[in-house]
Amino acid sequence: MNLQIQEALRVLGKTAIVAGLGVWGAAMAQIRPETISSGLENPWGVAFLPGGRFVVTERPGRLRLIGADGKVGAPVAGLPAIAAGGQGGLLDVLADSGFEKNRTLYFCFSEPEAGGSGNSTALASTQLSADGARLENLRIIFSQQPKVASRNHFGCRIVESRDGTLFLTLGDRFSRKEDAQKLDNHLGKVVRIAKDGSAPKDNPFVGRAGALPEIWSYGHRNGQGATLAPDGRFWMTEHGPQGGDEINIAQAGRNYGWPVITYGENYGGGKIGDGLTAKDGMEQPLHYWVPSIAPSGMAFLASDRYGAAWKGNLFVGSLKFGYLDRIELKDGKVVAEHKLLADGRARIRDVKQGPDGLLYVLTDESDGKLLRLRPN
Incomplete structure (x- = not known):
């Protein structure tokens, strides 16, 4: 050149x-x-561990440690039952900000319904054993409700905020998009929880009749990217239908409009609902893409x-x-x-x-x- x-x-x-x-x-x-490692089967999330190591999820249901030299370890033992299939499986992973002291990891996954055909996004807390071979003290600290018989739209990005609470994106499960506008369920929501799974007292819907206290924001479709901005705010990407993928800054108590407003259309064409792109009381995206790019992970540099x-x-x-x-x-x-x-x-x-x-x-x-x- x-x-x-x-x-x-x-x-x-x-x-x-x-x-x-x-x-x-x-x-x-x-x-x-530069390729650090290859041979991973549909990896979904990566987190950084001390000593230049990585922890990576594989969607079919495996958690692996990768050494600083790029060597991929055997699957870590101790995962719960996972409803792997379609868009579901073992999805995001996050190392706790205090990992060097507490060895705590969080991961989200599609959790099967006990005795039923449904599933939903769940968030687990666990400790990685000293030798890195297994998970210990595993607890499910959040389970999306209701369970739905679907293989789509799990969301499932985890972000630790500056105050130590956890944000988790939750999809509308595709077949239940209207529930994204209702506060009595977790479909199409961002939730914010403490590390023990409890709802922080300053969440926007705590104490509101008919609303679940974990909900932070609603009217989302399928958020598969999330990060903290330099100013500490929670940003996310979400998949639109055919067109209308979005970047949103998810703020407490705000309604992001799905499926009432969207810049996308039905698969194969045709408007969704009344075909609106704006409505009072509903947030506009910071940015949207038409046609869709299918946005996933996101990070600020x-x-x-x-x-x-x-x-x-x-x-x-x-x-x-x-x-x-x-x-x-x-x-x-x-x-x-x-x-x-x-x-x-x-x-x-x-x-x-x-x-x-x-x-x-x-x-x-x-x-x-x-x-x-x-x-x-």
């Missing part, structure tokens, strides 16, 4: 894919994907490892088109998007910033990979 082209790209700040060479960049901050132009950017994985979306924000609005890893060959399921300030990505494939994105 000659110097004139390099300078033009620097000034424009645009993502570039040059002559099929796989060069991505803005302000000359280019990335080079707090480091300057890739140059100043990338610091503070939001990164969102696309399952449908197989790229990592670098999103520039200004005054709380999306002002530019740049497609990274844009060869479309791998579904991007999760993205996280590691303790080293670099970005890490999971690809959702039968031969899934854990990638480290190095500055080039």
Whole structure:
């Protein structure tokens, strides 16, 4: 690439894919994907452990430790029964902020109904044994109600807030979308709970008749990406129907509109409900995509490892088109998007910033990979 082209790209700040060479960049901050591990079966969530290790979930129902050298360990023993199938299985995982002292992990999964055909998203708390071979003291601290006979829309991203409470995204289960507008169930909601599973007293619907106290926000469809912003607010992505994928800042007590308002349409065409995109009392998305990109994991970049132009950017994985979306924000609005890893060959399921300030990505494939994105 000659110097004139390099300078033009620097000034424009645009993502570039040059002559099929796989060069991505803005302000000359280019990335080079490095495979840490492969052979993972549909990995869904990754968390960082001390010593450069990782813990990764595989959707069919396996939890694995990965060493700093990239070696993938045997499945960790001690998982509960999991309703793996369709979009369900073992999904997100989170290491507690005090992991070095308490060895606590949280994971969410599709929990089968005892004696029935239904299932729902559940959140478990457990300790990883000292040798990393098994889970100990496992407790289910939250179980979505009601159970539904469905293989779709589990949501299931976990985020620890600055005050130590846990946010969990919950899907509408596809067949029960109208319940996303009702407060007597957990379908199509974000819930906020303490680490023992109790509902914090300052949750917005505590004490309200007919409302479940765990609910933080409602009117969601299927949130599969979530993170804390630099200011501590809870951000999420959610899948729309055909079109209308969204980025939302989920705030206490707010109604995000599904299925009353949406920028999408029914699969195969046709409006949903009255075909509204706005209504009083319902929040507008911060950003939406038409057509859908099928957004999954998301993370803010707090480091300057890739140059100043990338610091503070939001990164969102696309399952449908197989790229990592670098999103520039200004005054709380999306002002530019740049497609990274844009060869479309791998579904991007999760993205996280590691303790080293670099970005890490999971690809959702039968031969899934854990990638480290190095500055080039």
